[in-house]
Amino acid sequence: MRARSVALALMLIASPLGAQGDVDGLSIGRQMLAEDNPGELWVQRGERLFYEKRGPRGVSLERCDLGLGPGKLEGAFAQLPRYFSDTNSVQDLESRLLTCMVGLQGFKREEIVANRFGTLDKDSDMEALVSFIASKSNGMKMNVPLAHPKEREVYKIGEYLFYRRSGPLDFSCATCHSDEAKRIRLQDLPNMTDPKQVQTVVSTGWPAYRGTQASVRTMQHRLYDCNWQMRLPDLGYASDMSIALTSYLNHRGNGGVIQLPGVRR
Amino acid sequence: MNRRRRTLLAWAGGTAAAAGLIPLRASAANWNKPGFEAKASNDAIKNLGAANLIESKEITITAPDIAENGAVVPVAVTSRIPNTQSISIVAEKNPFPLAATFDMANGAEPYASVRIKMGQTSHVRAVVKAADGRFYTASKEVKVTVGGCG
């Protein structure tokens, strides 16, 4: 049963809002897990990986610019995704880390992508780095810019994709995430059209330690997994679609106070 | 062979390896092999040294009524029984019910919080050993749901 329950990936996250839509009997367990989050072990490992000299070029990530200058991590997560002139594109945290790991450290993109999601047999460096970097914005407010024309365009594309229905089950993101206090089985579905809930999800939702997967999972994984439940093919890692949806959600989460990594079923 | 049987065998085989085939060093001395290898919760409890269990309201089990993930079920036990020496946690319907034993000494409060795997809905039983040699118990049912979309 263990292997099976771990293999069951879930469509949606437990509501970070707690009481709303909560089924009595679940909340004590959720609270106990949140108080001592194994995700802290990923933060610890991510910190080590960030400062370690790694990759074919044997350099650390201290020269990686996540939008606030090389190596500046405090507040970096809070303003992503954003436009980067060196790549002339809007990037989320994972896409930007890919740029740095390839461009600075000399890793092969395909290798990082192949190991983007850890398994029970192999940890993902990306999941650890994201946990660490996100935690460096704890206590700060989400503050994703829409100043650059590309940022506005990507945001609007994200909105378009949020409502776009397709696939054998006619699902869009909005099918599950635009109404109050809904659940798939017992899993609460946050209403991402509600300003408060979207704030909570983007500032305390991902990265999160997933108990069913025994690993930290990132926003990229969250979108990948939704795609899976929607019966669409494997969503490309750091694809334009994933970044557009993240821009749409994260910008609308501006003002939410960051506390990451979270903990989820 | 059906899935369940395969699973049980795998788990049983694994334990045999843990208990004997793999050379154990420091840990073996203080590990209740017969208790952990017992397949019925009664046997597991007997192997804790308990002949009789006294139901007690002085034991509090904190755990969810519904566990949304059987792989990680938080369980905390608090005993208010004077001179509590040890607390054991038994998931009655697990293939090997005894999950953990905590011996307290030198100022440790009679409290332990841990997370366990549960294969199915079951009672979780706390067994408390007091200095007078008596064993006290309380239990709580934890429902284990299937995966949300599976």
Add this chain to the structure above:
Amino acid sequence: MSEPMRIRATVQGDVADVRILMRHPMETGQRKDAKGEIVPVHFIQNVVVTHNGRTVVDAQWSQAVSRDPFLGLRVKGAKAGDKIAVTWTDNKGDKRTDEATIVAAS
């Protein structure tokens, strides 16, 4: 090399609240890896917690304790600056010890 534990130890009055997260696979011996091979049973069997060198909790675990285990306990007669040390030993004989200093609860 195993991942260091995360130990949080805070004291309020004279009772320390100790929370320990460990990185360990806690394999039951029934899981198959990506190649379809059974992953051998591998789990922490003993956890010993000391307070200023004296054993306060000696735990025995089965493979039913969850992956990346958590242990919470409380120690009476503690004060800020005291040392908490935790040692786990698994069924392969691997061991790890980490230490933390008790701090006043904020």
Add this chain to the structure above:
Amino acid sequence: MPVKRRLLLLLAPALLAAGCASFPDRETIRAGGEDAIAHAYPGMPPALVARSSQDASQKLCSKAPEDKLTAEEARQIVESARASIKYPPSGKLVGDWKIGAQLVANGAGQRVRDGRVEKTRENGALCANCHALDAKEVNAGNLGPSLMGYGAKRGTSDAVVKHTYEKIYNAWLYFPCSNMPRLGASGFLTPEQITHLVAYLVDPQSPVNRN
């Protein structure tokens, strides 16, 4: 509030900050969105990528909530739904509620991992993911309405049975753009499977009507 005005309000601070009046128009966004979809599934087999393309009804049902469906669009969706419905060769619309019970609880089928479709004997009907059906099942979703007592409330007349069958086959016939998947029309469920679901909903012996 019209969609344009709402968005302008939303974006006003950003526009001012940038000192920029340009604004991606609807067509630019649509084209950008479709381009993002076209590149969203690298390395995937074309047959699976094709799942992400939209039929005419899906396109009409992809509007943001401020952008209402017109009466004409709703008519098109209903018309297309009506044309989609096929009945089982036997003509019998009520199957076996016990088989239905298995299907209702089964949430698997057609999911893709690493470019491969999961192996299942048949697709599950996914019902309990979103609907309460059996009062004894604690693990029920609520994205859709509760269907407990469905048959007990409505009876088992031919009209009820036919409506139920068609509703499962293509929910958009009665509720254009409803959240409910068009389970028969998309081929996710077979007509025969749907008859078992109908039985599960209307049969007096089914847990839906007994518990």
